[in-house]
Amino acid sequence: MVDFLTKPQRSARMATIRSRGNKDTELVLAQLFRLNAICGWRRYQKLPGTPDFTFRNQRVVVFVDGCFWHACPRHGHIPTGNRSFWRKKLVANKARDQRVTRQLRRQGWRVLRIWEHELAKNPQHCIERIKAIVLGSDEIEKAQYPK
DSSP states (O other): OOOSSOHHHHHHHHHTOOOOOSHHHHHHHHHHHHHTTOOSOBSSOOSTTOOSEEETTTTEEEEEEOTTTTTOTTTOOOOSTTHHHHHHHHHHHHHHHHHHHHHHHHTTOEEEEEEHHHHHHOHHHHHHHHHHHHTOHHHHHHHHSOO
């Protein structure tokens, strides 16, 4: 199919489309937090990289990284059309993720990144990882093995 717009017109039109984020995976994790009685999290906090979930009191941020956009080593791929653009885009996304993680750690935040496929395949493992960081290992043992 031939594009009826010129390259600048197509670019201007595409620039008007705004991202909606990885809302589905974020909602799955929010539901898991509720089911597992994990409290104290917030969304849309103004921090570098705009973490998906923030535990302010514990200074923990959680990112749910989509396999395509964050170049997952297991499931990421470069589309066959316009390969040079996508390669550059995905490499830049990975570099930004690393930069944001370093910046948050320098500011005293603990950063947890969860792959989209991990959340889909083994959600309970993801919850346990989050509990380990948010509650601390001593608190998890108390919660799992009450006296």
